[in-house]
Amino acid sequence: MKLIVGIVNSEDANDLLSEITKASFQATKLSTSGGFLKMGNVTVLVGVEDEQVDQVVEIFRNCCSRRTQMISATSHTFLGEGFVTAAPVEVTIGGATLFILDVDKLIKL
Numbered sequence: 001m002k003l004i005v006g007i008v009n010s011e012d013a014n015d016l017l018s019e020i021t022k023a024s025f026q027a028t029k030l031s032t033s034g035g036f037l038k039m040g041n042v043t044v045l046v047g048v049e050d051e052q053v054d055q056v057v058e059i060f061r062n063c064c065s066r067r068t069q070m071i072s073a074t075s076h077t078f079l080g081e082g083f084v085t086a087a088p089v090e091v092t093i094g095g096a097t098l099f100i101l102d103v104d105k106l107i108k109l
Contacts, residue, residue, distance in 0.1 A: 001103040002053050006044040007032065008064045008096045013042035016063040020046060023059060053100060064096040 008016060013029065020027045028045040048056055070088040 001106060002048055002050055003101045003103050004044075004046045004048065004053065004056055004060075005099040005101065006046070006060050006064075006096050007098075008042050008044060008060070009094045010040040010042050012064045012094060012096075013044070016042075016044065016060065019059045019063055020044070020056070023055065025052075025056060047103065047106060057098065057100075060096045060098060064094060066092055066095040069093050 006016075010031070017027055017029060025046055025048060030043040030045070032041045032043045034041060046056055068090050069092075070090055072088050
């Protein structure tokens with residue numbers, strides 16, 4: 001048995017969870033944040049049998065595509081006078097980071 005821990009952009013989470021459920025898997029969703037942009041993420045936990053890992057990875061791949069987005073840089077005070085605002089920057093968001101872990105035992109109470 002494996003535990004798939006997937007960290008995805010919060011914009012992708014609803015479609016991902018819907019597709020996981022359609023495929024008859026169960027998932028647990030945790031709201032998280034972090035990374036370079038400090039944007040909202042969702043961590044999805046899915047427990048599967050070894051032979052089902054590829055199927056679940058494909059669901060993540062289909063639902064969590066990488067894309068670019070323009071973000072505004074933060075304004076900073078410059079030598080105590082006024083503000084300097086940097087031009088918007090194009091960044092890549094989305095995709096998924098997956099950790100696939102061995103599970104020694106599963107107990108449902």
